[in-house]
Amino acid sequence: MDEQGTCVTTSCMSPIIPMVEVKRFIFDCMKAVNTPEEYAHQMADMLSEADYRGHFSHGMNRLEMYINQIQDGVCDNTAFPEVLKDFGATAWVDGKNALGVVVGNFCNKLAIEKAKQFGIGCVSVKGSNHYGICGKYASDAMKEGFIQFNCTNTSPLSVPTRAKTSFFGTNPFALGAPANNDQFLLDMATTTVAVGKIEVAVRKGAKIPETWALNDDGIPETDAQKAYDAAKLSPLGGPEHMGGYKGSGLLFMVELLSGILSGSKSGPHIERWGKLTEPANLGHCFIVINPECFAPGFQGRLEDILNELRSCPPVDPEKPVMAAGDPERKHMKAVDEAGGVRYVKNQIETCWKLSQRLKVNPLRPLSFDEN
Amino acid sequence: MDEQGTCVTTSCMSPIIPMVEVKRFIFDCMKAVNTPEEYAHQMADMLSEADYRGHFSHGMNRLEMYINQIQDGVCDNTAFPEVLKDFGATAWVDGKNALGVVVGNFCNKLAIEKAKQFGIGCVSVKGSNHYGICGKYASDAMKEGFIQFNCTNTSPLSVPTRAKTSFFGTNPFALGAPANNDQFLLDMATTTVAVGKIEVAVRKGAKIPETWALNDDGIPETDAQKAYDAAKLSPLGGPEHMGGYKGSGLLFMVELLSGILSGSKSGPHIERWGKLTEPANLGHCFIVINPECFAPGFQGRLEDILNELRSCPPVDPEKPVMAAGDPERKHMKAVDEAGGVRYVKNQIETCWKLSQRLKVNPLRPLSFDEN
Numbered sequence: 056m057d058e059q060g061t062c063v064t065t066s067c068m069s070p071i072i073p074m075v076e077v078k079r080f081i082f083d084c085m086k087a088v089n090t091p092e093e094y095a096h097q098m099a100d101m102l103s104e105a106d107y108r109g110h111f112s113h114g115m116n117r118l119e120m121y122i123n124q125i126q127d128g129v130c131d132n133t134a135f136p137e138v139l140k141d142f143g144a145t146a147w148v149d150g151k152n153a154l155g156v157v158v159g160n161f162c163n164k165l166a167i168e169k170a171k172q173f174g175i176g177c178v179s180v181k182g183s184n185h186y187g188i189c190g191k192y193a194s195d196a197m198k199e200g201f202i203q204f205n206c207t208n209t210s211p212l213s214v215p216t217r218a219k220t221s222f223f224g225t226n227p228f229a230l231g232a233p234a235n236n237d238q239f240l241l242d243m244a245t246t247t248v249a250v251g252k253i254e255v256a257v258r259k260g261a262k263i264p265e266t267w268a269l270n271d272d273g274i275p276e277t278d279a280q281k282a283y284d285a286a287k288l289s290p291l292g293g294p295e296h297m298g299g300y301k302g303s304g305l306l307f308m309v310e311l312l313s314g315i316l317s318g319s320k321s322g323p324h325i326e327r328w329g330k331l332t333e334p335a336n337l338g339h340c341f342i343v344i345n346p347e348c349f350a351p352g353f354q355g356r357l358e359d360i361l362n363e364l365r366s367c368p369p370v371d372p373e374k375p376v377m378a379a380g381d382p383e384r385k386h387m388k389a390v391d392e393a394g395g396v397r398y399v400k401n402q403i404e405t406c407w408k409l410s411q412r413l414k415v416n417p418l419r420p421l422s423f424d425e426n
Numbered sequence: 427m428d429e430q431g432t433c434v435t436t437s438c439m440s441p442i443i444p445m446v447e448v449k450r451f452i453f454d455c456m457k458a459v460n461t462p463e464e465y466a467h468q469m470a471d472m473l474s475e476a477d478y479r480g481h482f483s484h485g486m487n488r489l490e491m492y493i494n495q496i497q498d499g500v501c502d503n504t505a506f507p508e509v510l511k512d513f514g515a516t517a518w519v520d521g522k523n524a525l526g527v528v529v530g531n532f533c534n535k536l537a538i539e540k541a542k543q544f545g546i547g548c549v550s551v552k553g554s555n556h557y558g559i560c561g562k563y564a565s566d567a568m569k570e571g572f573i574q575f576n577c578t579n580t581s582p583l584s585v586p587t588r589a590k591t592s593f594f595g596t597n598p599f600a601l602g603a604p605a606n607n608d609q610f611l612l613d614m615a616t617t618t619v620a621v622g623k624i625e626v627a628v629r630k631g632a633k634i635p636e637t638w639a640l641n642d643d644g645i646p647e648t649d650a651q652k653a654y655d656a657a658k659l660s661p662l663g664g665p666e667h668m669g670g671y672k673g674s675g676l677l678f679m680v681e682l683l684s685g686i687l688s689g690s691k692s693g694p695h696i697e698r699w700g701k702l703t704e705p706a707n708l709g710h711c712f713i714v715i716n717p718e719c720f721a722p723g724f725q726g727r728l729e730d731i732l733n734e735l736r737s738c739p740p741v742d743p744e745k746p747v748m749a750a751g752d753p754e755r756k757h758m759k760a761v762d763e764a765g766g767v768r769y770v771k772n773q774i775e776t777c778w779k780l781s782q783r784l785k786v787n788p789l790r791p792l793s794f795d796e797n
Contacts, residue, residue: 140719140720142544142545142719143515143543143545143546144514144544144545144546145545145715145716145719145720147719147720147721172514173513173514173516173544174513174514174516174548175514175515175516175546175547175548175713176546177545177715177719179720179721181721202682215735215738215747216747216748217738217740217741217742217746217747217748218739218741218747219738219739219741220738220739222734222735222738230682232686239678239679239682241675241678241679243672243675247668247669247672248669264668266637266663266664267668273741274741291662291663291669291672292618292637292662292663292664292669293637293663293664293668293669296635297618297635297637297638297664298618298619298637298638298662298663300750301614301618301662302662302663303750304614304750305612307612307749307750308601308612310731311573311601311603311610311728315603315727315731316573316715316717316721316724317720318720318722318723318727321727321731322731322734323734342546342713344516344548344687346687348511348513348514348516348518348548349511349516349518349550349687349689350518350550350552350687350688350689351689352689356686356689356692357682357686360681360685360686360692360693363693363694364593364678364693367586367589367590367591367593368589368590369588369589369590370588370589370643370644371588374588375588376586376587376588376589377587377588377671378678379671379675379678
């Protein structure tokens, strides 16, 4: 398994599934639980985009959880967000417990409109649900020529510097900017790693670095299984003397912009996503900037520095220097060339069961048509 | 020596210098090189604030360098920034090679005005010089009730993930927000540590963690002296497998918002500060947000979560959990109680020589009055 949880040997992999089929399946499943068509399309676009980029944890892998939440009544898949305050270049939004992706797209579009009108826009939202990968919102704004920042709080899984107990989530953010024929797209959790990476180390029986996770007593844990069981992630940097207090600060920064600004749930008060008993009430923040309001030629300068960065002499000639977003673009290129994505067999089984449960056509690999 | 380079034994420390005397001395030195009074006051406020907060590397320690640059004609201490573009909630500014602090204060005030008018403001500036500590600008905006973000590029000193050579500076940023009787103030370089910390390890003869710095070949270096000689800092996180690629992304993010957006010099094209042969032409970015445009009661919620964070059970009861900005507030309290700051004797000697060279009254310790 590689870091995204995909299989690197063909034995545990599915045949190739075309991206249109990935979208079709997600759309049909969402429709089957009475999601309005427009929202079902948005879900299909978001989850397929995650898989397309190689962030498999956030794509098809999450479909069943979204479906369960809708069927359990903790997320309202027919709701639509509402603007509570609109002032100048800002807006405060209530997500109304709608699908996180619907809330996210609404807020992002609003922030883009504000940026068109005022050069910058900032939208803060409460009452939302998991909104997919941050990078998708940045990517959408970048297509219109904007710089985009967005972030979200998530349920407690990380331990602040010096503490023993989880307090913040993995609190991810993205910052993206378009360049001529190029782009910069940073999409990162503010913990050192996501839980998925520890899971991969468990399967390999490998030790993990001391900057990844802690044991129950809040001490760095290098045994992957023990770290996985404790589920206490380190802030980016790891222990205090290795700069982890900066990662702690980043975790708080995201919480401040997501939860505290919007008035959603925050920090330790957020329920575990897989076990919600009431609406998640997550908060997000969307900031969009029009680079044309500043020095002319932004996209050319960004293209130049990206190329300069990639031209830095590498320590290992086999591992060239990359910019944020390059690994994802490499993955997307590979998917395009292959004609689709491959999933681990577990995922295919989950999809099969879901198709039976929701009475939708099963996920259909490319090879069914080809052979 | 502690991490800020101050002495922890009294033998190598100066007597206490009251903060008003610190400001007086900086003001007089700046005046002596024909700095307009208003700008000399701004420099005195910035540099004394750095020492007050315990960031001694950025305070009195830098006065001589500012003076030298003025006398060498590479920084124009009589110049004033000029707005090149003004659109909605944004402005693009040319710093005109004025004192970085004068440029920074001008841009921060402009961003605050924009936030008052539009809920958020964003000012990007090129043609600037070193502008002091990021935290001061955040602090000034917080006093008026705003959330503030600012960042700057600096001369190359850090090595991107996988590379052998320096490309970015330490690229610091601050994000601050006011709370009821409290505050959050994250002010951090996006490298794991600043050079000063390695210098301290050299003096102690201590090993440094592998996440701090690299040798000439771009390999993590744990020998403090070798790391100090190579002067190649690691992005926050350290090596790639420990999350350093995220720190690399943060370094780039700051460069993008500072240099690329403003059209200033950027990345490897920035000259070393101590050895400028032409104007530094640094770039900064200032974003100010009015939290009142979003969910009412922001400052109360922030106060609550700060207190919750500090109440987390600590691993070591002697080391309570802190929020970003707490160490600085502790330092300021100690300075207030002592009636001023103590400097290392080296610093006092430098100030003495400066007073002779510029023909200003020497720095006068509290004890001269007291005894």
